[in-house]
Amino acid sequence: MIKFAAAAIWIIVVTAGTVLFAYQSRDDQTAIDVEASLFTGLDVVKMDVISVPVLKDNAVHGYFLARLVYTAETKRLNQMVMPPEAIIFDEVYTHLFANPQIDFTRKETLDLNAFRAGIRDSVNQRVGEPLIKDVLIEQMDFLSKADIRDSMMRGVVASDL
Numbered sequence: 001m002i003k004f005a006a007a008a009i010w011i012i013v014v015t016a017g018t019v020l021f022a023y024q025s026r027d028d029q030t031a032i033d034v035e036a037s038l039f040t041g042l043d044v045v046k047m048d049v050i051s052v053p054v055l056k057d058n059a060v061h062g063y064f065l066a067r068l069v070y071t072a073e074t075k076r077l078n079q080m081v082m083p084p085e086a087i088i089f090d091e092v093y094t095h096l097f098a099n100p101q102i103d104f105t106r107k108e109t110l111d112l113n114a115f116r117a118g119i120r121d122s123v124n125q126r127v128g129e130p131l132i133k134d135v136l137i138e139q140m141d142f143l144s145k146a147d148i149r150d151s152m153m154r155g156v157v158a159s160d161l
Contacts, residue, residue: 042133043074047085052096054142062144064096068119069136076131084123084131091122112137 052064070088077084095118116135123132 041074042071043077044069044071045077045084046138047088049139050089050092052093054096060145062142062147065139065141065143066092066137067139068092069138070120071133071136072131073133076129080127080131084127087123087126088119088132088135091119091126095119095122112140 047068047070050064050066050068052066054061054064068088070084072084095115116137120132120135124130
């Protein structure tokens with residue numbers, strides 16, 4: 001009889017401890033849920049490669065190639081009639097042609113933070129609200145006409161073999 005009573009008390013203690021632990025863990029989970037909700041609602045959208053001709057002295061000097069990623073609120077993106085990628089493509093072209101001081105042959109003249117902020121701000125101004133939260137650069141290259149010619153010649157030689 002004493003063993004039965006001890007076992008019953010042990011089961012009650014273990015059950016009460018488990019319930020208490022579950023409630024304490026639930027508070028921690030609520031904090032995790034609140035923290036996770038700070039990151040929900042944002043879409044990360046990868047764009048196709050943008051190819052912009054770089055003009056110098058009324059001639060094509062090379063091509064600026066970039067693959068951009070942007071973040072925006074999912075709800076706002078779903079409400080847009082025009083795809084944001086079209087606006088971003090247009091703003092990249094506008095930004096590069098409107099800033100003749102950008103020289104891709106000299107790395108020190110290219111301010112990536114100003115470039116990204118300029119694209120973000122101009123898209124948001126055009127849309128009329130802060131739609132784009134951040135613009136990230138996944139890949140950025142500059143190919144001069146000589147680089148393109150060299151790669152084409154290697155392609156012709158390699159295809160002849």
